[in-house]
Amino acid sequence: MHHDPLLPPPVARALEEYRHLLTEHGITWGEPPLDYVRMMTFLRFPEEADRMDIGADLDAAFRDVLGETLPDGLVALRLTPHGHRFEPGAVRAVVAAEPLRAVLIVDSSRDAATAVEVDGTPYEIRARGALFVDIRSDSVVTVDGEPVDLSPLRRHAVPSRLRLRAGFPCRWSVTSEGGQGWYPGGAPHRVDYHGSPFFHGDDVVLDVPAEPLTVRVTRGMEYDCAEVTLVPEPWRETLVELTPERIYDAAARGWYGADLHVHLNWAGDLVAPPAAAALMQHGEDLHVLNLVAGNVSGERVYDREALQHWAGRDLPWSDAGHIARMGVEYRNDLFGHVHAFGVTTPPGRFHTGFGGEADWPPNGTACGEMRETGGVLAYAHPFHAPITEPEEIIGVGRRNCSARAVVVDAALGLVDGMELLHFSDIIGTAEVYRRLIGAGNRLTALAGTDSMLSFTRQETVSSPPGWERVYARLDGPLTAEAYVEAIQRGRTFATTGPWLELCVDGHQIGDTLDLSPGDRVTVRAKAIGPEVQRMEIRTADGVLAEGGGGELTAALTVTEPTYLVAITSGGRHPRSLHRQVYAHTSPIYLDVAGRHVARADDVRWCLRWLDLLEELVRGQARLDGEEQLRDHLDLVEKARAVYRSRL
Incomplete structure (x- = not known):
């Protein structure tokens, strides 16, 4: 019996388990409801989600920030004292039998509760309440038993077909009026941070309407975008040959770009197989891809089975110009997350501080353990706001994934770098980075997008891997080991494109x-x-x-x-x-x-940060006894001694 090299049995079994979780729980996969889990479903509409208050009733909070025009992909059912009204937003064209997907916001202005049913699931909409739920154009929706007509969602268009060719794998976007996206059969309907639909491949065929279309093609940050508009003939296949122009060729100069922080699966609206990562890595011409195993908010570590199977080996689609590896994201929401690239074996632990467990051992201990597995380590998405003083790093001690412990682990040589580029605040992160290197810490500038291939539409998360990259200068051929060495030697720059x-x-x-x-x-x-x-x-x-x-x-x-x-x-x-x-x-x-x-000012800045971190450990960390507290304070004191020796 021959197994698919991209789906060894342990990985195939894990993906099947994820499909059950998705079917049973929806986008959260049943993860414990921390704030970032509760917000998953709303982050498909990032502008609105940014304005929401994270309270008890998120459905109503989302409804309350909506403007007069519904964002793309959202439809509304208004419950008024006199009846109900369906608002389809932008009407979408269809050329095949496949149903359209949409998100429904039910908005009640009634003074009494209303019974609404969606595909057999009953909901009670409280007075002036709201409901946020996924539907399809063939869904059955009723209000007090009366069916809602969803037919205005779609209009039938005359079909046509496109064949798209660039000569090498690329990222494509095909849109019709109103920005509606069109995709090859079976391709996930992915949307990037700007709201643009996209898919990857070369010589791909897709059904489209015989209406004005815009076709765009690009291939990661080393290429520009090429674009053409056309009206394909009805019932015929039209060949579109379009190649993006290269802006620079990093590999020809001995530099190779990496995205060191990508999740294959991390909850989401679909389950992503390794083949999805292969398609996207080559379509973005991303030289190095680090697919990290990590937990969300509970015990389960997603893609652990893939890490156990492939640890220390290139993934099967790697070639002379592209390397993919399984890596790790070690996570503690109070002290920060650390990613590891180039590990040869899985670590003994992947997280602390979740589900009421102790914030122990300290991040530094976990970093030391991961170091022994041969990888390079970096703090991920370190800071989320502009920062001028250490007090802004510690804040009120919210568990917001900030890299509060990097000041310790950098001084003790336990991490190699930090993500300057990530999904959150770049300027604040860069300010802290320059304080740390000014205080004598040799930290490499890195990048990791935190893209998650199991999400098709969610702020930056659903953008393709490699939309930010760290470029590293190598002396010879591209290998994972050479890349690790280049990071350790600090031969990098991080970029969103330039x-x-x-x-x-x-x-x-x-x-x-x-x-x-x-x-x-x-x-x-x-x-x-x-x-x-x-x-x-x-x-x-x-x-x-x-x-x-x-x-x-x-x-x-x-x-x-x-x-x-x-x-x-x-x-x-x-x-x-x-x-x-x-x-x-x-x-x-x-x-x-x-x-x-x-620099004395930077050293004193870091010493102040250490004092505040000690206060945080004593006051906010979940610890079981004096011994665990002492482990944290010992590392803080060792880091303090290092900084004092530099004054």
Whole structure:
């Protein structure tokens, strides 16, 4: 009996189990209802979700932030004192028998409760209440036993067919009037952060209406977007040959881009097999993909079986220019999440602090254990707001996944880097990163999108892997081991799209120059990408040079040890699947008279952070006894001694 190499029996069994969870519980897969689990269903409409109050009645909270125009994919059933009214939003065309999917908001302005049934499930809508529920165009919906006519949801269009060819795997978007997306048969109906439908492949066929269509194609951040509009002939197949233009070729320069934080399955509206990751990695031309096993809010670790099967080995679709590995996301919501790439065996533990369990052992202990499995470690999605003072990192101690413990683990050499680019606040994260490297911690700038292939529509989560990348410079062929070494050597920059270079007198990112007081160096930074609006070169003391993009050169007379980094930024841009454009290098270090950078202001900033972290541990951590508390405080004290030695 021959097994599919992408579906070894333990992985196939796990996916079957996930399908049962999805069928039984819907998008949350029955995970314990922490706030981010409760919000999953609403984050399909990110603008509205951002304005919601996370209270007891999320359905009503969502209804209360809706404007007059319904967002794409949402339909409404208004219950009025005089009857009910169905609002289909944008009417969608159909060319096949497959039913349309939609989300229904039931909105009652009645002063009494109303009985509503959706596909056999009864709901009682309280007075002036609301209900948020998934439906299809063939669903049966009743109000007080009276059927609701859902036919306005759809209109029948004259069918046609497209064949799309680029010559290599790409990301495609096919839209008709109103931005309605069209997909090949069987392809998940994925939507990115900007609301654009997409799918991956080459030489793909899809049924479409014989109406004006826009076809777009791109292939990750090294390519531009090509676009054509056409009206295909009814009942005929039309060939569209369209190839995106390359903006830069990183691999030709010895640089390879990675997304170090991608989940295959993590709850969601579908179950994602490994083949989905293979299709997307090649369609985005993503050189390195780290698929992490991790929990959501309970005990279950998703994709643990895939990690156990493939740990330490390239996944079957890897080739000379693309490597995929199974990795780990170790999670504690109070102290931060850590991802590991290149592990050779699964770790002994994947999480602490969930379901009432203790916040023990400390993250540093878990990092030490994961280190022994051969990987590189980094704090994931570290910070979620602008930060100027350590008090803003600790906050009120909410379990919001902030990387509060990175100040300890960086000082003790237990992590290699941190995600500068992720789904949340880039500017706040970069500010803290520069404080940490200014205080003498050798941390590499990394990127991880936290894309989840089991979600087809949910803010940044449903965008394709690699919409942010860390590029690392390798000396030879692309291998997982070479990539681990490049990260450990700090030879990286993180980007939402722009290419970014930095050199100091011929030395590259990750290098250290040994200088004497009074030595003068020349610094050059260069960016490629139509989205770049601003460039900076920074030292530990702040901005050394700034300009409008393209290229920057500056001279620096060195008196104290410092570092140099380059940064590019810009506003919202189609090439960036985020709120902004951004790229940031790892440092080039300038040691002076044998001394490494340890700026006193940054060291004191980190010492203040440690004091606040100790207060948090004593006051907010869930710990079973003095021994567990002592384990945390021992690591804090060791880190404190390291920082004090740098003053």
